[in-house]
Amino acid sequence: MEINGKLLLAGLFADEIAGVIEALGEKAYRAKQIQQAVNKGCEVEEMLSLPGKIRESLSHRYITSGVKIDKCYVSALDCTEKYLYSLYDGNLIECVLMKYKYGSTLCVSTQVGCRMGCRFCASTLDGCVRNLTGGEILGQVLAANRHIGEKDPNDKVHNIVLMGSGEPLDNYDEVVRFLRLVNQKDGLNISSRNISMSTCGIVPKMYSLADEDIPVTLCVSLHAPNDEIRKQIMPIANAYSIKDIIKACRYYIRKTGRRVIFEYALVDGVNCSPANAAELASILRGMQCHVNVIPLNSVKERNLNTPAETTTNKFIDALKNEHISVTRRREMGDDIQGACGQLRRSHIREDKSR
Numbered sequence: 001m002e003i004n005g006k007l008l009l010a011g012l013f014a015d016e017i018a019g020v021i022e023a024l025g026e027k028a029y030r031a032k033q034i035q036q037a038v039n040k041g042c043e044v045e046e047m048l049s050l051p052g053k054i055r056e057s058l059s060h061r062y063i064t065s066g067v068k069i070d071k072c073y074v075s076a077l078d079c080t081e082k083y084l085y086s087l088y089d090g091n092l093i094e095c096v097l098m099k100y101k102y103g104s105t106l107c108v109s110t111q112v113g114c115r116m117g118c119r120f121c122a123s124t125l126d127g128c129v130r131n132l133t134g135g136e137i138l139g140q141v142l143a144a145n146r147h148i149g150e151k152d153p154n155d156k157v158h159n160i161v162l163m164g165s166g167e168p169l170d171n172y173d174e175v176v177r178f179l180r181l182v183n184q185k186d187g188l189n190i191s192s193r194n195i196s197m198s199t200c201g202i203v204p205k206m207y208s209l210a211d212e213d214i215p216v217t218l219c220v221s222l223h224a225p226n227d228e229i230r231k232q233i234m235p236i237a238n239a240y241s242i243k244d245i246i247k248a249c250r251y252y253i254r255k256t257g258r259r260v261i262f263e264y265a266l267v268d269g270v271n272c273s274p275a276n277a278a279e280l281a282s283i284l285r286g287m288q289c290h291v292n293v294i295p296l297n298s299v300k301e302r303n304l305n306t307p308a309e310t311t312t313n314k315f316i317d318a319l320k321n322e323h324i325s326v327t328r329r330r331e332m333g334d335d336i337q338g339a340c341g342q343l344r345r346s347h348i349r350e351d352k353s354r
C-alpha cells in the first residue's frame with residue numbers, strides 16, 4: 001500500500017526486497033544490506049552500505065516506514081515512555097514503552113483511531129481515520145528501538161502488545177503481515193510467544209487468526225459478564241455474543257495451545273459487583289485462561305468512573321475464590337496519559353486551538 005505516493009521498505013518481506021533489487025538491476029547481496037539497514041530503522045539516505053546511485057534510485061519510490069517519534073514523554077512514576085509518532089501522511093498515532101525486569105514491552109497502534117466505539121476508550125472518539133500498513137506497525141518498533149538504543153545500545157523491544165489505538169482484527173491483512181514481518185529470521189526475529197494481541201471480539205477473524213499458525217497470545221476485551229452489560233459499553237456486543245466469543249476462544253486455545261487472556265476494565269456501577277464476578281467465573285470455569293482486571297483509566301469525555309479500591313479488591317477476591325486465574329493489571333504511565341488514545345487526542349486539540 002502506498003503512503004503519499006511512497007512504498008514502505010519495512011513492509012516488505014526479504015524475498016520482496018530481493019525483487020526490488022533485482023528490478024533495479026543490482027547485485028542480490030544488496031537486498032541483505034537493505035534489510036539490515038531497515039532492521040536498524042535507517043532511512044534510505046542513511047543506508048551508507050549502499051552506493052549513492054542505489055540510494056538515489058530507491059528514494060524515488062521507497063521510504064523505510066515514514067514513522068517518526070515527534071514527542072516522547074517519560075513517566076516520573078515508573079519510567080514508562082509514551083511516544084507520539086507522526087506518519088508519512090501527517091497522521092498521528094501513539095505508542096507506550098513499558099520497562100519490566102525481563103525487558104521492554106512496546107504497545108503499538110494498528111489503526112489511526114478506531115471505529116469500534118467502546119464507551120470507555122479515547123481512541124474511538126473521532127472514529128477510524130485509516131488502517132495502518134504492516135510496514136507502519138513495524139515502523140513503530142523500529143523507531144522505538146532506535147530511540148532507546150541511543151541511550152543504551154543493549155536495550156531494545158523484547159515484547160510487543162497490539163493494544164494501542166485500533167482494533168487489530170479490523171485491519172486483519174496488514175496486522176497478519178506485520179506479525180509475519182516482525183517474526184522473520186532476517187528481520188527483528190521476535191517470536192510469536194513474545195507478542196500479545198487484543199481484540200474486542202470480532203468472532204470470524206478470531207477463527208481466521210487461529211488458523212494462521214502465528215500463535216500470539218490473544219487478549220479478549222470482555223469487560224462484562226453478560227451481553228446486556230456488554231452492550232452498554234461495547235457496541236460490538238450487538239454483533240457477537242459472549243457465548244460466540246467464548247466458543248471462538250476455545251477454538252483458538254485448541255489450535256495454538258496458548259491460554260487466552262480476558263481483559264476486564266472495572267467501571268464503577270456498571271460491571272464490578274460480586275454478582276458480576278460470580279457470573280464471569282461461571283462463564284470461564286474450566287477454561288485455559290487468565291483474567292486481567294483493570295480499574296478504568298477515566299476518559300474526560302465519557303461519564304464512566306474508576307471504582308473504589310474496595311470494590312476492585314472484592315471483585316478480584318471473588319474470582320480467586322472461584323479458582324479463576326486473575327491479576328490486577330498495573331496502571332502504568334498515569335501521569336503521561338497512559339490510556340490508549342488520550343495523548344493523540346490532546347495533541348490534536350492543542351494543534352486546533354493554536
Ligand code: SF4
Binds near residue numbers: 114118124167
Ligand atoms: S478499546 Fe480497542 S476496540 Fe475498543 S474503541 Fe478502543 S481501540 Fe477500539
